[in-house]
Amino acid sequence: MNSQDYYRQFLHAVWHGTSAHPLVASLSAQPAFAVYRNTIFKSCADALAANYPAVLRLVGEPWFQGAALAYARGNMPDDACLIAYGPGFPDFLASAEEARELPYLPGVARLDRCWTESHLAADDAPLDAAGLHAALAAGRDVCLAPHAAARWRWEAAYPIYSIWDANRRPDAELPAELAWRGEGALLTRPQGQVQWQAIGPGACRFLDACRDGIGVAAAAGLALEREPGLDAAAMLGGLVQAGAFTSFH
Template structure:
């Protein structure tokens, strides 16, 4: 029986995922293929490679649940969502969404968001390098133009707000430190940024998140700071700005009219 290469490849991938070609004209030759001793070895090797990729991409999740639980859960995910890209560092984009609806993870309501933070780390790690705006450069601006500046977050920064103390759980496991006792079960934000080749992270307040959201939306420094203080009246804005610049959050756009409020 003559089979086109594309048809063979599609059927082969389905067979690796355990899809039986019953009722199709491919059933007979695919059954013959899958009965070969080497096919089971190949299928197991592919599965292990995918699980290992998820283990590497979501190390905090694995530390929280243990290797056995993670491997079994990852195998469920692999069968449902096999890789579509050769770069396995990109594998697991929707792993957090999978965990959110995965019944065995229901008793761990923070687990999906921990996976989201692991994913943010990957995105920051892989982001393009850009020159960063320094606090000295900001301070050198004329007072009249400072309020109208637009600070644009760089490509290698991510931030997110979580309804549970996910950042504390995630960062303590990443840093291999003990969780604070008692752990306060309240929402908190997370900021992840890469500077000089190193990925760092820090907690982010409501005001900090609001400020970064406003900067990303194109608001001026004056507008963004006003929104941040409205969201968190007790915010120490000077301290927030210093921490953001120390982390290298903003991209340098010297000579760009968008960076001096002319937009």
């Protein structure tokens, strides 16, 4: 068995506890191997706790550890650095029987993931806001490119932004009268720090359109279809100010 085969068999034994290869099977039968496996799974669960703090705060340590260990056993890290571990955790929660009483939990987890992705995204140049204003004033129908660190999400059924924000910031609390309706969020990283704010369905649709290469005029029309009565100019100004875009053409 060459080194690559051994490595594959060893990883299979770590994640599944068994191996068809005699050498690896002999190794995995040792008591110390079980300790090694548990240490790896615990490291993955701890990484998930760090990467999904709002979910952890919502459900508590025992519940979270059980879900995180179950996820880790079926999802091997693809990088020794676990700062980005767990991209599939929100979908895992959406399918978990234990989470059915918390239907908003996957949406909250997705915002935690958006934070991680925004934090780790590549650096993009800031938008030339004055140049954009001049181009729009001249009647140009430009295409806006979202910033690499911009992340946005709309959840039609649950107030995920309010729930996530209240559990992401230690000093925040949910409103006493939380309206049970859809909410959206925008995460950006101006000056190297991830920031977030609530946005509506029209702004999310506008950002989707910009990501797809649609010009500002058509993107604004799609935003108005999604959210009638939206002040498109104010919406665009808010997105620009938040740092949602890097360039236009």
